Amino acid sequence: MNSLIIALDFSNAAEVEQFLRPFAGQQLFVKVGMELFYQEGPAIIHQLKTAGHRIFLDLKLHDIPNTVMQAMKGLARLQCDLINVHAAGGKEMMEAALEGLEAGTAAGNKRPGCIAVTQLTSTSETQMKEEQLIPISLTDSVLHYATLTHDAGLDGVVCSAWEAGLIREKLGSQFLTVCPGIRMSADKTNDQKRIATPEFAKTEGVSSIVVGRSITKSIDPLASYYKWMEVWNSGYNHEAENC
Ligand code: C5P
Secondary structure, eight states: OOOEEEEOOOSSHHHHHHHHGGGTTOOOEEEEEHHHHHHHTHHHHHHHHHTTOEEEEEEEEOSOHHHHHHHHHHHHTTOOSEEEEEGGGOHHHHHHHHHHHHHHSOTTSOOOEEEEEOSOTTOOHHHHHHHSOOOSOHHHHHHHHHHHHHHTTOSEEEOOHHHHHHHHHHHOTTSEEEEOOBOOTTSOOTTOSSOBOHHHHHHTTOSEEEEOHHHHTSSSHHHHHHHHHHHHHTTOOGGGSOO
């Protein structure tokens, strides 16, 4: 995959259109999350697909297996490239997600890649221990969720770049590691806790990085995107990677 995915964390289609205007003619890999999807619904996906963009639909489903299966069946019809669930929903829920995606994908079409969120990159180890009452280290919790995701037959996980190397070592390089919380050294951290630079993400062999505010809130998003692409692509043999 080896993509730089831009998080379109906007509240409506007009803001998206304004952001994408300088990128006219370019085909991007974009992430649509709950903020945008809950406002605009499937129409925004159709618009972005018509413009030729690849889409990661980041709705982080987490419910009982049957509900997730039925939801995924419907979402599969949007023909996104990537979609996700929370690994905390359990193995049965993740298997149901996959079943729904397969059932909703028309014959001859490729089913969307399905990945699971391990621990959010905004979660610190202290928070995990005190609020989720998980008594192991954050790294072990992420590795546990990644293994569960792998066993459920999903294509990969959302994790921080700090855990991506260990996940690859344990589960192989075909298993996707999609990493948000990526910042250039001069950028603001915002609400993220486990941040990493794109250079570090590359050394850990992450499959794809998700970049939001560093590009979308920049005074010149196009220039900022080019700078990110230059750093992300330089000296990295993406050909050797999967997907
Ligand atoms: O602006 P920033 O680069 O922090 O955006 C990160 C994006 O990745 C947000 O859309 C956020 O919802 C998403 N994300 C995350 N951590 C996860 C999963 C998704 O930050 N574990």
